[in-house]
Amino acid sequence: MKPAPFRYADPRSLDEALDLLSDETGAKVLAGGQSLLPLLAMRLAAPATLVDLNRVPGLDTVEATGDGVRVGALVRHARLLRQTPDAQAAARVQPLLARATANVAHPAIRNRGTTVGSIAHADPSGEMTSVLALTGGSVTVATPAGRETVGWQDLFVGPLETSLAGGAVVVDAFFPALPERSGTAFAEIARRKGDYAVCGAGVVVTLDEDRRVSAVRASYISVGLVPEVHDLTEAVAGEPVDSADWAAAGALARTLVDPDTDIHASADYRRLLVGVLTERTLADAAAEAVQRSAA
Amino acid sequence: MTTKLFGEPVRRREDARLITGRGRYLDDIGAGALAAAFVRSPHAHARVLDVDVEAALDVEGLVAVYTYEDLTGPMAEPLPVLIPHPQLHAPRTGYPLANGVVNHVGEPVVMVVATDRYVAEDAAERIVVTYEELPVVVGVDAAREARAAVHEDVPDNVAARHHQETGDVEPALAAAPHTLSFTQYIERSACMPLEGKGVHARWDADDASLRVYSSTQASTSVRAAIAAKLELSLDRVEVIAPDVGGGFGVKIVHPWPEELLVPMAAIRLGREVKWAEDRREHFISSAHERQQRQEITVGYDDDGRITALDVHVWHDNGAYTPYGIIVPIVTATQLVGPYAIPVYRVVVESVFTNTVIVTPYRGAGRPQGCYAMERTMDRIADDLGLDRAEVRRRNLITPDQFPYDHHLTFQDGRPVIYDSGDYPGLLDKLVALVGWDEAGALRADARSRGKMLGVGMALYVEGTGPGPYEGGHVQVLGSGKVLVSTGLTSQGQGHETVFAQIVASELGVPIEDVEVHTGDTRRFGYAVGTFASRAAVMSGNAVALAARGVREKAIRIAADVLEANPEDLEIDEGLVQVRGTPGASIPLRTVAVLSNPLRYAFDEAAKQATQFAKAGSDDKPPVAEGDAPGLEHRDYYSPIRSTFASGAHAAVVEIDPATWEIDVVRYAVVHDCGNVVNPMIVEGQVHGGVAQGVGGALYERMAYDADGQLQNASFMDFLMPYASEVPDIAIDHQETPSPLNPLGIKGAGEAGVIPGTAAIASAIEDAVGRRITSMPISPTELYDLMRNETAERTQASLQTGVPA
Incomplete structure (x- = not known):
């Protein structure tokens, strides 16, 4: 249970990450790694390169507005359960998010795994995919050509499969606010x-x-x-x-x-x-x- | 006396080391060693047609590749049958590397050695093995039906037919006022130590000697196996069990193929080689246990007393029988538990399947036997409309019947004679502890919360501490340090604490002065191993005897020096003194120095000793005939037969009738292991056993598909209970000392797991009113059972109308 050889890159900007992803065939994005690393260890996945997003700035914010909650790609599950102003604001705007997050695995996994990574992994056993769907949410996808919004209906194709192209990075997920009443x-x-x-x-x-x-x-x-x-x-x-x-x-x-x-x-x-x-x-x-x- | 430690809840001395990361486990050894990885069969049954290693050869860092063709001498022969038995008429074992045929997924076919494990796996992945698939046998029923054979020369798949009887069962059944017959199943689980197996070997070419570390439960026997298989003289091989992260039985099996292949590679390559098993390897290539089909017929009178019992067990032994038929024998002989069964016949047919081998897992056949007997008690109670505790009580062996001879032959070849016990006492304590007689109130309370509640109980007797022997060595150094060594191994049980307690108590020294070493053939060459709840009984008594030998010698020397009568001397807190005469004393450490007539004054201890030294007599040798230098003693404990511990468990379960989730809300244990050396450690053993019992009853199973693929070979899908699934456990003790050994102790290691499946099955049946005939049971299976119109209902549920 040791991964096959892979290259590792830790870009310092989103552009650099996108460059790496477009240059490399068989590259895979690494965020929290809670699903990806076991797949590597069991050699069920063998990407040529891991592009680690963890040093890319600007992806770790939780923004709650009247419209909904936007969760950046490096926001860990646990962050949404904290008693911090951003998490509390998120829970007011869309309480389902934190409620479902509390059911994600164990504390150690919630401390490293990310909300967005869970969505991009597209596991129908994951809580976040269903939350995105039920709230009518979407993700923001960055590619070298620019950014686009992909609604949940267009995102999930099959188990562990999304419509996203290999060179894309999901930079955030947006969960619309809970409607009134x-x-x-x-x-x-x-x-x-x-x-x-x-x-x-x-x-x-x-x-x-x-x-x-x-x-x-x-x-x-x-x-x-x-x-x-x-x-x-x-x-x-x-x-x-x-x-x-x-x-x-x-x-x-x-x-x-x-x-x-x-x-x-x-x-x-x-x-x-x-x-x-x-x-x-x-x-x-x-x-x-x-x-x-x-x- | 201040140094009396026997019986005290002394805190485990090893824990500070083990829980702060200072343990030294197999994979901590040999950081620079070459790493081994294995190509294992992906098929459950296949002929190996070709092994093509070509593509692996250009992997940078590859050092060696071995296939069966590379094995020579005894290594090319089948692995040994460790424990042959006349009734094991078709023993079969594999080879260190597959020779022509593979019989289960995970069987090793090729060994790869490389600079590290990553590279070794890269190379292994490139090796192409061509197989011709053969028909696959999975599960005890398929083996029994024998539409396909695992081994072509064993067409009925029956490896052994184990048979014992204590009388003529058929007329006894015919004469019984009532009889019942039923069939039930129990599934496979496994030991699952957190540390897998592992081997590290280093060959010293100059010294022509081999040192092997193995995560084993039997280092002395691994040593013997390696010496034999690699054709080395025993004195050229040393085997050490370092800290071992759990065993539970799987590491008593030896030699594992890897225990031979890793040293073989180390010798051939002249380099250190290490293999640390990963979790997937452990699932598919170590050992499992527990699957049986049990066909039971019981005769009983109007009071529920059993008059005859006839049991036919089909036992799945997996692909091979390296450990003989120990598990079937244990099931057959321990099934009768605490009950007086006038006529008993048991036949266990041990059958081959194309799955991982079956060898002892904590309980080692007892959970199955207990399940058979205790579910029989439940059936009798239900049939006669009697309380389940009452039926048990009427069948118990009474305290005045000891020693009680069951007229059966145990796993060690000795008679099953219970040495001591008080089974009605256990039952009384259990009924009080769990609140058995208040179950109605609990049930009503649960019903008011929309839950179904059931209670169940199970009793067991466990033969522990089988021989043939275990040894102990105790030595007092001039520093006052007391070295204790025994050959059996430790896997976290607390031996360092318990053996130190025993020696400190026997010798009269502070426990801080005592240092315990286990499982190291350099220190102790003769040992059997840690299994069958035998460490405390066997090595506990052995180190006690060794300590008594040291004490006797110390008193003899001290009496001479102090010019006192030996009978007036005592040892306390490391000081040998004349009882009642303050000042007339000599430190034990000084006695140790005096015990050796060669006393170069290297240290203070030697200098201090000179004041006590008497001039030797000119007409006597410095070391008297029959004496030896040094304050040390070696002794062995060899029992005439096993000592029988006992216990009673009760479970209270709540079931959600909407989701069929099963929650064990209360669990009670009454435990009797004779004199208790350390109650805290015994309770810890019970807790761990209960956790495995709950796992076996509700969570764990080896989910083989019909092709022999294990579908849940990971901790994600093989469900060992977390702390969140294990109930709080109430424990009460009963102590009926064993008359068989000097310390009066019985084994405690396995007890906690034995009755879990039986007690929980009984509780679920009580809650839902449907017969539970297959364990473990999950919510999805319980839902199926409740929907099944033809599922058998208990008499109790038909009479009370509860539950729906």
Whole structure:
């Protein structure tokens, strides 16, 4: 379990990084390394060059505005869980982000792994891909030709596969703000605390001015090949929030997903959990929606 | 007496070193050594048609490549069957490097030696081995059906048919008022020490000698194996087990191919060579344990007393049988546990599969036996509508029945005669500790929180401390330092502390003066090894006997010097003194100097000793006949048979009926290992065992697919429980000393793991009312069971209507 030989470069600017990536065939970007390095050690990946972004300035900011939260490519998961002004502002604007981040692996991994790296890795078992999807987020991609915004729908192609070209660097991810009169929740079930989820669920509930359910959306972890957002509104549309039939939404969710079987869980079991987690998280999200409506 | 340390919770002396990174593990040795890596079979069963190393040869840094063709003499022969047995009628072992056929994924085919491990792996990756795939046998049922054979000359896949019986079981069953028959399964897990195996070898050409470090549980036997296989005289080989990061059984197997190949390469190359196993290698090329299919028929009376028990076990031994049939024998003989079974018959068919070999993993067949017996008790209780604790109580061997002869033959070839115990006492303590009789209230509370709650228990008896022997050497230096050496090895158990406690207590010296060395053939050449919960029993008693020998000699010398009667002397705090006469004393260190008539005054100790030195008699030799210079003694402890420890565990589980997650919310242990040398260390052993028990019950399995590929060969997918998955453990002790050894102790190393699967299966069954017949069980499997209309329900659940 030792990596095959590779070249290592640690550029000091984004331009230098992009130059290296365009010069080298088989180059790979390194940020937190929490997924990449085990793949190298097991020789499941053998890039010719690792382009380490860690010395590139300007990629480590968390910016929260009224529109949403922008997370730079070198922001570690743990940063979003701290009681610092930027993290707290981010949690107010889009609470789902920190809530899901708390479920990312263990502290040691959260201290090194990055939110953006997790998205670029495009693992459907990762929390951040689904959060990006559920919030309707996007990433900013830098290439030698310039920068462009890629919406989540256009980003995820398959498991561990994005639409991005080899020479591109994802410089940030943008998570739009939680709409008004809305609440979110996130929960997952793992075999052991901190493991990849057997199934996870993130949900957003939006109420109308009469505290009736107007929209319900959900996205799941370890269910399907790429993150998807499921609209569950029809199961509970127009119901008063206090008596909404969240179980019906869970039942609807079970019919919409297409999970796989692996050694840890059958597809049927994952479908069961989709229903249970949907019901449980919707109740929590609705409570937050009520609270934010009152505010 | 201030130096009485036996029985005290002395803090582990090795921990400061081990937890601050000052341990010296295998991979810390030989920083400049060449590194070995292996090309291992990617197929579970295949013929090796060709090995093409050409592409590896131009890898810079490559030093050597070895295939089977390069092996000579005994190295070209099959690896030894360590423990032959007449009932092992078809023993099979592999070769150090594959000879023609590979029988499991991970079997070594080519060894590559290079300047470092990275380069060695680069070269290994370029070697092209051409295989012809053969039919694959995975799992005990496939082996039993024998549609394909692992070894072509063993068409039924049966390596051994182990059979014991204590009476005529068929008429006994026919006469029984009630009988039950059922089949159940238990899966594979593995030891998974945090440090894998590893070997470092250095050949001294001038001295024509070989020094090998191995992360082993048996350095003396590794030494013997290397000497035999590499055709070296035993005195030219020394083997040392450095700090070892866990063993749990897998490192008792020897010689591993790498333990022979690394020294072979070191000799041929004249360079240091090292191999440190990586995690994937450990998963696919070391050893696993536990898979069995158990077919059980039991006869019992209206009170639930067993009248006859007939057990047929199909045991998966993997591709080879280098460790004989120890695990099947242990299952067969320890299955009966603390119960009086009037007529018992057991047949264990040990079968080949195209998977990693099966050798002892902590418990070594006992968890399976306990699972068979204890689940039988649960079935009887359910059938008769009796409390599970009560059924057990009625079948227990009573304290007045010791020594209790089961009329079985144990793994060491000696009779299974329980030396001492109090099993009703264990059960009473357990019932109180876990609150067994208040389970109804717990259940109601759980139900109010939307959870299903169940309780389960399991009892066991564990034969510990098998022979043939272990030795100890104790020497007092002129500095006052007391050197203790024993040949068996340490893997983190706390031997440095426990053996020091014993010697300090026996000798009457401060524990700070005692220094313990283990597993080093330079210090102690005769040893058996650390396994079968034997270190404290065997080496504990051996070092105690050695210390007593030193004490006797010290008192003899001191009595002479102090002109006192030896019977009036005592040793305390390192001072030999006349009891009740202050001032009439001599330090033990001075006695040590006096014990050697050659006393050049190199140091203060020697100078001080001169005041005590008496002029030798002209008509006697300086060293008397039968005496020896030095204050040291070597002694051996060799038991007539194993001593039997015992215990009882109970688990309380809560199950979420929405997600079928299983949570062990309470776990209670009552433990009896005779006299306890160090209760803190015993409890630590129990905790570690329980963690592995919970792992085996709920998390761990070797997920082989039908092609013999291990799908979870990493710590990401092989789920050992984290601290977050292990419950808090309540422990109570009972001490029934062993009459078999001077210290009255029994082994404690494996105990904690034995009843976990049985107790947790019982608790889950109690919670959900469905028969649990296969362990481990995960939430996804429990969900399948609960949805299965044909799944058998317990009588208890049918009567109470609980649960749904």
